[in-house]
Amino acid sequence: MPYRFIRHIENKGYSSETLKSYEKVINQFFKFIAKSYPLNKEPFQISPTDIKNYLEEQLELDKSISTVNKELAIIKTFFNYLWEINKVPIDPAVKIKRFKVKKELKVVITYDVILSILEKVLSNQDYSKLRKTVFLLAVKGLKTADFRFKKEDVLDSIEDNSMIIQLKSRSISLRGKEAACFCDYYSETIMYSESEYVFTATSHGEQCEVPIHVMSILNHLRAITSDYLGEGSPGLTLISIRRAMALNLYLKKYSIQVIAKELGIEENTASNYLKHIIQGNIGSES
DSSP: OGGGHHHHHHHTTOOHHHHHHHHHHHHHHHHHHHHHOTTOOOGGGOOHHHHHHHHHHHHHTTOOHHHHHHHHHHHHHHHHHHHHTTSOSSOTTTTOOOOOOOSSOOOSSOHHHHHHHHHHHHHOTTSOHHHHHHHHHHHTTOOTGGGGOBGGGEEEETTTTEEEEEOSSOEEEEEHHHHHHHHHHHHHHHHHOOSSBSSEEEOTTOSSEEEOOHHHHHHHHHHHHHHHTOTTSOOOOHHHHHHHHHHHHHHTTOOHHHHHHHHTSOHHHHHHHHHHHHHHHHHHHO
16 A cells, blocks of 8 residues: 555554555555556656546446545545655645535436437547447447457457447447447557557557546547537436436336346346436436
8 A cells, every 4th residue: 555554544543444445445546547557657646637537437337426425535535645744746636526416316318319319420420430439339338447448359240240349247239330330440440559459548648558538538428418419408428328228228128137237237236226217217207
């Protein structure tokens, strides 16, 4: 643990269970940093954006807002400690605010509307192949971590002219226009990018490609929101799209097993997730 942080809070009288939870979150945070930056970052190089990206990814893993807020509190304690011992010149976590807790999960844009936007996006001649492909896979319910799949995870089937992406928790099958869209982008990545990842970004201050950041994905989704829903409309995000997808599957009477598989999560997580979505949407309409 960097700079004896756990020893520091242990000396303050924190319980053994609290020490374990702090150590788990800090280790988890630095694994995220190592995954995002192959050349790694020292604590003094970590920015508020890095912390926000980490928190956004935790939300996309379907963690509750209260859980993510607890993780933020731990990260704040850690960086405040580093600032106190002069290991960071500026505390990057000090101005980051807690997420507002929402008991109910509202679906502000239905999945049918999202699918209609997808049709328009795939036909948009002004959009880059990257933007089209990012939105296509977002509509398939990918989380930020899912976008970090590698070239070796992409399979094509000559028999039915489809593309298959093998993610850690599930596989995505693309056919027809969707397969053609992905193939157009993927062919360029093979030709011009030496990275093992399909979606990449150039890291600030580093001469190498790294897996795509959550903010890059969100910027594409914000542009699409502006073009097809108008300024001031509820934003399309990976979270809002997954939420709409889950409600759509529920309304179509799919089993919890199928919904969990489509979202790439455990059945008990899917059940709890759906409960809050239903409370926020079905119940409010009655």
